[in-house]
Amino acid sequence: MRDVLPEEIPIWERLESVARVLAGRFGYREIRPPLLEDTKLFIRSVGEVTDIVEKEMFTLEKGDGSLTLRPEGTAGIARAYLEAGYQHKAPLQRLFTIGPMFRYERPQKGRERQFTQFDVECLGSLDPRLDAELVDLAARFFEELGLEQVEVRINSMGDGADRDQYRDAVRMFLLPHMAERCDLCRSRFERNVLRVLDCKNETCRELNRDAPRLIDCLTPDNRGHFEAVQSALTAIGRKAQVDPGIVRGLDYYTRTVFELHAPALGARSALCGGGRYDHLLRDLGGPDLGAVGFAIGFSGTLVVLEQLGLSAKVSPKLLDVYAIAADESAREAVWKLASELRSAGFATVYDVEQKSLKAQMKQAGGGAYRFALVLGERELAENSVQVKHLATGRQQGVVRANLVSVLRTMLLEGA
C-alpha cells in the first residue's frame, strides 16, 4: 500500500476529474458504497473458487460476523441498488464510484494491495448498446488523458446452454493432462472448471494454449447479442478486437467481456476490465434484470502516463500568495494580512520560521506561489504593500486598501 504524496495529488485530481466529467457526460450518477461489506457478498458474487476470494481478501472476523474490505466495486453497487429498491422504482440505473479497493496481491509495478478504481456500472438492462456505451466511455477516459495506444479487446462468455456445453468441453480437454498441472488447478477442476483456464502458473498456461473457446459454441441468441455489441461499436467508429483469450477472473460475468490494454505495460497490461453480469442481481436476491460495467485501475494508468511522459504535463497547483515580513516590525501586520486575504478567498501562506528577507524571497520564488507580498517598515508607514508577480518578476507598490481588488484583477487576467 502506498502513500499519495502532495506532489502527486495534481495528477490524481486530473484522473478523478476526467472520470467524473466523462461519467456525467454519459449520464452516470455517483454512488458511494462503504469499503467494508459482508464477506458472503463477495463469495456469492465474485465466486468462491476465484483468486480474489481464495487468496486476496482482507477479512475481519468480528463478534457478529465476517466483514471484508471490498476487493472490487461491482458487488457492493449491486447490493446497494437492491437495498435502495431501484429494481422497483427505476430499474435502469447508470452509476459510478471512484475509490480504494483492497486485494492481498504480490505488489509489483502498477499492482498494489490498496488501489483505486473508477468503477462504472449500468444496471437493469440487457441492451447491447449499453455494452458498447461502456466500452466507449472507458476508451474515452484514456484518450482524454492523451493515451492513444490503448487497445480494446472483447469476447463473449455466453450464458446458459452454451456455458454448460463449454464447461463439458473444457473438462474433456483438461482431463488427459491433469496430472501435469499444479495443485490449485487440480482442485479447481473439481470445483470450478473454468477457473483452470486462468491459472498463472507457467506450465499450466502452456497446457491451456489450445483450450476450446467459448466463442465457437455460442447459442444463436448470445451470438446475436455479441454481434449487436460489435455493430454498435462500429457505428460510432470504435475499434475493438475480438480476443477469445479474455476470460476474466470473476465468476459473475455472462456474455460480453472486455479489457482495455496498454501494450507498454507488458504482460499485465490491462488498464480496465469489465463486462456483463446479467444474473448478479438475481443471485443477490433481486430480479433477473441484466447489468454491465467496467473498472479502470488508476495505478496502471499512472504507470503508463509516466512512461509516456504525459504525467509531467499536469501542472502543479499554485497557491496565490506568499506574504513576507521584510523586518521584525512587520510580522504582526503580515499575520493579519494573511488572515484578511484568506477571508477574501486567496490561498495564502506566510513565514512562521522567522527567516531572513532573502530566505523568504527564495521560498516565495520556489515555484509554488503566484505572488509575493512584502510588508516592511516603509510599507507600514505608507499603508502600502509591495506586490511581486513571481512568474514575470514584475513588482509594484499597491495601496493597502486596494490590495484585494488589485489581486483579483491580476488573477482574472491570468497572472
Ligand code: HAM
Ligand atoms: P478486475 O479486472 O479485477 O475487474 O479489475 C479492473 C481493473 O482494476 C484492472 O484492469 C486493473 O487495472 C485494476 N486492478 C485490479 N487489481 C489491481 C491491483 N491489485 N492493483 C492495481 N490495480 C488493480 C473488476 O474489479 C470488476 N469489478 C470490473 C467490473 C465492473 N466488471 C463489471 N463491472
